[in-house]
Amino acid sequence: MHPLIIPLFIPHAGCPHACLYCNQRLTARETDDLPRPEQIRATVREWLRRSPGRSAEVAFFGGSFTLLPRERQERLLDAVQPLVDAGQLSGIRISTRPDGLDEAALAFLRDYRVRTVEIGVQSLDDEVLQRAGRGHRAAESCAAIGRVAGAGFHTGAQLLPGLPGDTPERSLASLAGVIGAGAQFVRIYPALVLTGTGLAQLHATGGWQPPSLDATVRLCARMLLLAAKAGIPVIRLGLQSDEGLVAGETVLAGPWHPALGQLARGELYFLLVCALAGGLAGAPEQVFCHPRRIADVVGHARRNLVRWHQRGLAVQRVLADAGLAPDELVVQSCGHRMSGSILTTLNDEEML
Ligand code: SF4
Known part of the structure; x- marks a missing residue:
């Protein structure tokens, strides 16, 4: 089981930048104040109480952790050291910018037993980075990923496809690039x-239109496939829906969907x-999956069943088969069966 991740938001803290798309205060629903040590410990204990016996990591998200004044980083990390000592936390995670990860910063994080570092890469296309006002180039992100992974941290990369200047091909190249640089x-x-x-x-003045939800779903599916083929987990896809993220209010436009x-x-x-059905004599009546x-095979709001019917594929039932791997399916028609896997049957070049 994956460890429980206990998020503690430090919105915008430590960040001297103003990226085009960023409103950390809004998405995190917090103030500029850092959480106090007793608040941090109370939050952690409450999460642990709700998930007893589960391995847990505390995560300082938002802002740019390593760009905070060192004394404030110490205060946050000191607050959770007793919980690590007591075995209540198995690790500490932080997120930060690529240009906040020099050797001194990594030595400091190691001393405080930080295990996981998530790097806000967003894109590996210099034009996209420049238009988003990121203030760093792609090469710095790749170097930071390599440095962090090389120093033994569990290393993650955050990507933001669909920014001005981005294209599906650039998003896919960014994903391939962070994986190649060593993101885990x-x-x-x-x-x-x-x-x-x-x-x-920019959007209000007609200077840019976000990609549609359908196009984003197709792109994200292809990104999932690319990552899966490389053996790299995608631990989150899309912003979480919460009270601070409301379509039409806080989210003015863009491909937001709660699922x-x-x-x-x-x-x-x-x-x-669709690919497997081509090998059957008739339309697939039953689909078997892990x-x-x-729920994923049926699709959100039975969307896949509807779309298969629109294509003349009259899938009647989706049934569980514990013998199948999560990436595998079997389709059946009139006693004939075809099996395949997302990883080996789908051709990601043809998916956009
Ligand atoms: S670096 Fe991060 S916190 Fe700072 S403005 Fe950009 S997205 Fe927001």
């Missing part, structure tokens, strides 16, 4: 137009059934 996991947050951001102004991850995973199973994948 990724998070994918398609760009959204949030209130109070430069992107909102974006399921839509993208469902797209892969949709395409796999028990934990039924």
Whole structure:
């Protein structure tokens, strides 16, 4: 089981930048104040109480942790050291910018037993980075990933496909680039137009249109496939829905959906059934999948069943088969069966 990740937001703290798309205060619903040590410990204990016996890591997200004044980093990390000593926390995670990860910063994090470092890469295309006002280039991100991974940290990269100047090909190249640089996991947050951001102004004046939800689902499906083929987990796809992220209020435009991850995973199973159906004499009546994948195969709001019917594929039932791997499906028609896997049957070149 994956460790429980206990998020502690330090929005915008330590960050001297103003990226075009960023409104950390809004998405994290916090103030500029850092959480106090007793608040941190109380939050951790409450999460642990709700998930007894589960391995847990505390995560300082938002802002740019290593760009905080050192004394403030110490205060945050000191607060959780007793919980690490007591075995209540198995690790500490932080997120930060690529240009906040020099050797001194890494030595400091190691001293405080930080295990996981998530790097806000967003894109590996210099034009996209420049238009987003990131203030660093792609080469710095790749170097930071290599340095962090080389220093023994569990290393993640956050990507933001769909920014101005981005294309599906550039997003895929960014994903391939962070994997090639040594990222061990990724998070994918398609760009959204949030209130109070430069992107909102650009959008309001007609200077840019975000990609559609359908196009984003297709792109994210392909990114999932590329990562899966490389053996790299995508631990998050899309911003979480919470009270601070409301379509039409805080999210002005862009491909936001509360179940974006399921839509993208469902797209892969949709395409796999279509591909396998071509090898059957008749339309597939039944589809078998791993028990934990039924919801993804059926699709959000039964979307895949509807789309298969529109294509003349009259899938009647999706059934569990514990003998199948999560990436595998079997389709059946009149006693004939075809099996395949997302990883080996789908051709990611043909998916956009
Ligand atoms: S570096 Fe991060 S916190 Fe700072 S403005 Fe950019 S996205 Fe926001």
